[in-house]
Amino acid sequence: MNTLKTMTLEPKTIENADGVSSKILENTEKKLGFIPNMYLGMANNPALLDSYVAGYNSFRANSGFTPQEQEVVLLSVAFENGCEYCMAAHSFVGDHMTNVPAEVTNAIRDNAEIPDDKLKALSLFTKIVTSTRGLPLQTDIDSFLSAGYTEKHILGVITAVGIKTMSNYFNHIFNTVVDDVFKDRVWKKA
Numbered sequence: 001m002n003t004l005k006t007m008t009l010e011p012k013t014i015e016n017a018d019g020v021s022s023k024i025l026e027n028t029e030k031k032l033g034f035i036p037n038m039y040l041g042m043a044n045n046p047a048l049l050d051s052y053v054a055g056y057n058s059f060r061a062n063s064g065f066t067p068q069e070q071e072v073v074l075l076s077v078a079f080e081n082g083c084e085y086c087m088a089a090h091s092f093v094g095d096h097m098t099n100v101p102a103e104v105t106n107a108i109r110d111n112a113e114i115p116d117d118k119l120k121a122l123s124l125f126t127k128i129v130t131s132t133r134g135l136p137l138q139t140d141i142d143s144f145l146s147a148g149y150t151e152k153h154i155l156g157v158i159t160a161v162g163i164k165t166m167s168n169y170f171n172h173i174f175n176t177v178v179d180d181v182f183k184d185r186v187w188k189k190a
Helices: 021-032 037-042 046-063 068-083 086-097 102-110 119-131 138-146 152-174 180-186
Strands: none
Touching: 021 046, 021 086, 037 046, 037 152, 046 068, 046 152, 068 102, 068 119, 068 138, 068 152, 086 152, 086 180, 102 119, 102 138, 119 152, 138 152, 138 180
């Protein structure tokens, strides 16, 4: 991650954030028991925080992917974008909330072969969509569909790329510190 401090904005709190951001921070703390550092930084601009949280929640509820598949998609975007914060956070979520097998999470983190063929196809397609900025080849789409996914799943991948791009780019520019709760899954871009 960039070692230069490029932003001078301080993370917000429930008490000093504007109304929209404050409410999101409050709801997050009630739901998770803490507020991720990324949210505290994003709270400086309610449009960013609100857009990210709404998109993230909609992806989780409406993407058509299982919780494990969702985590594979989110981790794959974060890997491709080199986001150390999101790799740590989503590795933790995979381990403790969405029950992604450790060998799958670790394979994504290490850019190694995923032992499950369907999840491997999902990760690969997600990385291709991310790296090509939404211009996969027809052969990439065909491979994804032949792995058992549908055209609607392609749209779910696009959703995840959009929301993770917001968070990944924010974390790059803001130099977000990895929360203590995610420290066991710290990841460094090679």
